[in-house]
Amino acid sequence: MDTLHSAKILVLHGPNLNLLGQREPDVYGRLTLEQLNARLQAKAAELGASVECVQTNHEGVMVDTIQAAEGRYDFIVINPAAFTHYSVAVRDALAAVSVPAIEVHLSNIYQREEFRHHSVTAAVTVGQIAGLGAQGYLLALEAACGILNNRS
Ligand code: DQA
Numbered sequence: 624m625d626t627l628h629s630a631k632i633l634v635l636h637g638p639n640l641n642l643l644g645q646r647e648p649d650v651y652g653r654l655t656l657e658q659l660n661a662r663l664q665a666k667a668a669e670l671g672a673s674v675e676c677v678q679t680n681h682e683g684v685m686v687d688t689i690q691a692a693e694g695r696y697d698f699i700v701i702n703p704a705a706f707t708h709y710s711v712a713v714r715d716a717l718a719a720v721s722v723p724a725i726e727v728h729l730s731n732i733y734q735r736e737e738f739r740h741h742s743v744t745a746a747v748t749v750g751q752i753a754g755l756g757a758q759g760y761l762l763a764l765e766a767a768c769g770i771l772n773n774r775s
Contacts, residue, residue, distance in 0.1 A: 630672035630771050632764060633696040633722075634663055635688060637704030638680040643729075651729050652756050659757050666761045670768045682710055689716035698767040699724040700760060707732070707742045718747040723770065725763040728753040 636656065639646060644655035654662075660676040667674035675696075679685050685706060692699055699717075701724050706713045717724050724747075731754025732739040745751045749770065752759040 630670070630698065630768055631696045632667065632672055632674045632698045632700060632767055633688075633692050634660070634674055634676045634760065634764075635685065635699060635701040635703075636676065636678040637685060637702055637706050640702060640704055641678050641680065650735075654757050659760065662757060663760060663764060666764050670764065672764070672768050674764070682706060682712055685710075686712050686716045689713070689720060689722075692722045693720045696722055697771055698722065700727060700763045700767060701725070701744075701748070702727045702729070702760075703744050707744050708738055709743060711743060714744045714747055717744060723767075724748040725766060726751040727759045727763050729756050729759065730754060 641656055643651055643659060644653055656678060663674050663676060677688055679688065685703070689699065699722050703710065703713050703726065707726070707728070726742065726745050726748045732742070733753065742751065750766070752763055755762065
């Protein structure tokens with residue numbers, strides 16, 4: 624990473640997030656994944672960064688994508704969705720790469736069912752944002768650029 628202006632950020636959306644907008648809108652809002660990704664692109668442009676958005680419903684694809692981020696991206700913004708709560712494989716992939724990550728959840732997982740209160744992935748990320756809806760992703764992008772800028 625040379626300067627803030629060359630920051631390359633991977634946004635990784637986990638299972639069922641392709642259904643945003645129609646999926647439990649009271650919990651996850653009415654914004655579609657396409658609209659969310661468009662907001663992320665606009666925010667990245669504002670920050671002088673570039674963003675690539677990937678969504679997968681498959682644990683192995685998420686692991687492969689995290690592994691492939693090494694050397695290609697400066698930061699990962701990840702919503703591991705259901706994998707958050709049980710995927711040691713996703714956690715280990717995040718721990719295995721030197722690319723720092725921020726974990727994002729649209730909903731406040733701590734206000735929901737007990738099984739959502741624990742994240743197996745959060746401990747290997749820089750930090751977590753939960754409960755702020757789409758705004759949480761935008762804040763994560765800003766935080767990632769701030770962290771990278773402070774390092775350079
Ligand atoms: C989620 C919360 C998870 O518990 C859930 O499995 C999701 C989405 C969120 O963004 O609030 O799929 O990660």
